[in-house]
Amino acid sequence: MRHVRIFDTTLRDGEQSPGVALSLQQKLEIAHALARLNVDIIEAGFPVNGAAEFECVSRIAREVQGPVICGLARTHKLDIERAAAALEKAEKKRIHVFTSASKVHLEYMLKKTPEQVLELTDQMVRYAREFTDDVEFSAQDVMRAEFDFVRKLYQTAIAAGATTINIPDTTGYGTPPEYGAVIKRIYDEVVQGREVHISAHCHDDLGMATANSLAAVENGATQIECTINGIGERAGNTSLEEVVMALYVRRDHYKAKTQIHTRELYRISRMVERYSGMVVQANKAIVGDNAFAHESGIHQDGVIKNKETYEIMNAELVGREAAVLVLGKHSGKAAVKKAFADLGYTLDEAQFAAVFARFREIVERKGPIQTEELRALVESETAPTANLFTLEHVQFFSGSGLLPTATVKVATPGGMVTATATGDGPVDAVYKALAEAVKMRPELDLYRVESVTGSTEALGEVTVKLKLGEVQATGAGVSPDIIEASARAYLDAANKLAAGQAARQPRSLEEVQRSGLGK
Ligand SMILES: CC(=O)SCCNC(=O)CCNC(=O)[C@H](O)C(C)(C)COP(=O)(O)OP(=O)(O)OC[C@H]1O[C@@H](n2cnc3c(N)ncnc32)[C@H](O)[C@@H]1OP(=O)(O)O
Ligand SMILES: CC(C)C(=O)C(=O)O
Numbered sequence: 001m002r003h004v005r006i007f008d009t010t011l012r013d014g015e016q017s018p019g020v021a022l023s024l025q026q027k028l029e030i031a032h033a034l035a036r037l038n039v040d041i042i043e044a045g046f047p048v049n050g051a052a053e054f055e056c057v058s059r060i061a062r063e064v065q066g067p068v069i070c071g072l073a074r075t076h077k078l079d080i081e082r083a084a085a086a087l088e089k090a091e092k093k094r095i096h097v098f099t100s101a102s103k104v105h106l107e108y109m110l111k112k113t114p115e116q117v118l119e120l121t122d123q124m125v126r127y128a129r130e131f132t133d134d135v136e137f138s139a140q141d142v143m144r145a146e147f148d149f150v151r152k153l154y155q156t157a158i159a160a161g162a163t164t165i166n167i168p169d170t171t172g173y174g175t176p177p178e179y180g181a182v183i184k185r186i187y188d189e190v191v192q193g194r195e196v197h198i199s200a201h202c203h204d205d206l207g208m209a210t211a212n213s214l215a216a217v218e219n220g221a222t223q224i225e226c227t228i229n230g231i232g233e234r235a236g237n238t239s240l241e242e243v244v245m246a247l248y249v250r251r252d253h254y255k256a257k258t259q260i261h262t263r264e265l266y267r268i269s270r271m272v273e274r275y276s277g278m279v280v281q282a283n284k285a286i287v288g289d290n291a292f293a294h295e296s297g298i299h300q301d302g303v304i305k306n307k308e309t310y311e312i313m314n315a316e317l318v319g320r321e322a323a324v325l326v327l328g329k330h331s332g333k334a335a336v337k338k339a340f341a342d343l344g345y346t347l348d349e350a351q352f353a354a355v356f357a358r359f360r361e362i363v364e365r366k367g368p369i370q371t372e373e374l375r376a377l378v379e380s381e382t383a384p385t386a387n388l389f390t391l392e393h394v395q396f397f398s399g400s401g402l403l404p405t406a407t408v409k410v411a412t413p414g415g416m417v418t419a420t421a422t423g424d425g426p427v428d429a430v431y432k433a434l435a436e437a438v439k440m441r442p443e444l445d446l447y448r449v450e451s452v453t454g455s456t457e458a459l460g461e462v463t464v465k466l467k468l469g470e471v472q473a474t475g476a477g478v479s480p481d482i483i484e485a486s487a488r489a490y491l492d493a494a495n496k497l498a499a500g501q502a503a504r505q506p507r508s509l510e511e512v513q514r515s516g517l518g519k
Contacts, residue, residue, distance in 0.1 A: 002256040004247060005040040005223040006240065007199060010272060011056070012043040012072055013237050014227035017278055026275040027056045028063065030228075033271055035066040037264040039240075040223075041094060046072040047086040048079040054086050061090035068134065070094040075117075075124040084131035094134040096166070097124050101139035101150050114149055118156050125160035137162035138201065142182060143174035150182070154190045164197040164223060165190070169212060172205030172235060180215035187220035199223035202238045204230060209238040214246055217256055228272040229280050229287060241265045241286040241318065249313050266319035291315075292323040295368065297332025300325050304338050327359070328368035343371065345378055355381045366457060366480040373452045373459040373478075380461070380478045380492065388413055388498050389438050394487045398426040406430040408487060410437040427486045434487060438494050442466035446474075449482050462489040466497055473497040 011027055014020070022030070027044070034042050044060040045053045061069045069090040071083035075097060087093035099110070099117055106112055112120070121137070128135045137157035142150050154165045167186060169179055179202070186198055200216030200223070202209040213224045230239030244260045251257060269287035273280050282289040292315040294300050302309030303323060315323050325335045336356055340347055347355065355378050362377070363369060369377070390411040398404035406429035407420045419436035423429030427447070435441050446465035451458040460482035465474050473496035477488025 007041040008039040009043040010227040014231040047082040057086035068092040075120040095128040096136040098138040101145035102141035129161035136164040138166040140170040143169040166199035168201040172203035176215035179212040180219040184219040201225040204235040210242040263319040295326040296330035300335035442468040466493040
């Protein structure tokens with residue numbers, strides 16, 4: 001299989017993302033992480049930019065071993081000298097000289113004729129070769145340039161000593177067939193069997209950077225320039241993790257390989273996200289939060305039966321935890337059952353049906369729930385209780401200047417009971433209404449409310465202790481609404497009290513309710 005070099009330009013083109021400025025320490029850490037990832041080349045920066053950038057490139061050149069360290073330079077002597085000076089201590093160094101190829105660049109930006117650009121290319125590539133044998137040459141905006149001029153430029157660069165010729169689609173204009181065709185023409189008409197690498201450098205303005213880079217590989221490119229998370233100028237560059245994994249997963253098709261240690265991909269993605277402040281979108285291939293997550297029931301069922309139904313690669317291969325089943329509105333019974341089993345619960349059919357019904361009710365109200373919330377839910381729904389009283393409905397209103405008032409509807413052995421009460425606050429009002437509905441007046445010994453995962457969107461978990469004469473009972477309730485969770489906790493404890501009283505004495509519920517301890 002052909003080896004495709006990975007040329008990482010996170011620290012140069014990636015840092016050109018609007019608003020991103022990495023510190024020296026951050027750049028060094030990223031460069032070390034890139035070396036662990038085993039990229040072939042690190043473009044460490046553009047040394048002529050200034051003293052800070054020069055220092056970054058020099059430190060990386062001095063301290064990072066393994067990959068070739070590269071510095072960018074315009075077709076200016078000073079740029080090349082600064083790049084050569086910054087790279088002086090590198091174990092392996094490359095100078096990357098660039099000009100432009102399109103008419104619009106020559107006419108308006110460089111203000112030079114094609115002949116002048118050809119001459120500068122020849123002189124500056126030769127000059128760069130005085131500092132190193134490894135010189136890369138690029139002409140910006142190839143995809144909007146005339147091919148005859150492109151051909152001449154690259155022929156000139158190779159004749160002057162360029163060892164890698166990079167074909168930038170600077171504006172992300174080309175389509176995969178077009179870009180592939182240009183690479184093929186360069187391979188056939190320029191390289192013509194010489195020991196020169198063709199490199200792809202694509203931008204994502206039309207979302208085609210990855211596809212274009214892969215089309216280049218299919219047509220003879222042996223180097224891809226890319227960045228971690230695809231960060232870069234405007235819509236960004238080709239994303240390293242995408243091309244690397246595409247070449248790996250579809251090696252049957254591309255018949256090419258990289259030397260990347262793919263298990264490092266996720267870690268470096270998070271590092272670049274943190275340092276650059278460029279948040280990775282959830283649905284980003286390979287490294288996005290959802291890239292290995294399944295929420296819908298049919299997919300979850302398939303993945304539980306066999307991961308290959310919906311996964312073309314293992315999450316572990318890119319350094320992530322195994323695929324996640326998100327428990328939300330679209331989940332079915334298979335995933336919820338598996339989640340309970342993973343948590344160590346064995347539920348009978350009736351218990352599962354009850355918990356699943358509550359699960360559906362909650363995710364429709366608040367969205368996906370987390371493992372800890374699921375645990376709280378199953379604990380509260382399956383705790384052994386007599387289930388004499390079931391909450392059908394709770395409604396309350398309160399606010400500054402209002403008298404907190406609650407109405408509850410409770411299914412009781414004697415039928416459906418609705419009760420209304422006022423209180424010092426909404427929980428107090430609900431508890432008074434519930435006492436009315438269950439016809440018991442227990443004392444409240446403890447009331448505690450906690451958010452299961454600590455966020456404001458989390459499930460609220462309420463624990464109460466009720467005392468009726470000598471008997472105490474603890475109840476728990478879970479809900480996205482803490483007042484409803486409070487009502488559920490109260491009824492859970494009331495159920496235990498009623499059952500306990502009846503068993504201890506032994507008396508019927510009616511007797512308990514009629515006794516002095518009841519109403
Ligand atoms: C497609 C790319 O990603 S190219 C890399 C882009 N990256 C950057 O620009 C980041 C670093 N840039 C910088 O630090 C600065 O722009 C510098 C140091 C390079 C130049 O700064 P300044 O001298 O202030 O020039 P300024 O940025 O205003 O304009 C760019 C100049 O470079 C010239 N230029 C652009 N590309 C090239 C080239 N490949 N070869 C020679 N000259 C070039 C422009 O024509 C313009 O020259 P002019 O000032 O004579 O009109
Ligand atoms: C310097 C070149 C390679 C570049 O970044 C581009 O054209 O996008």
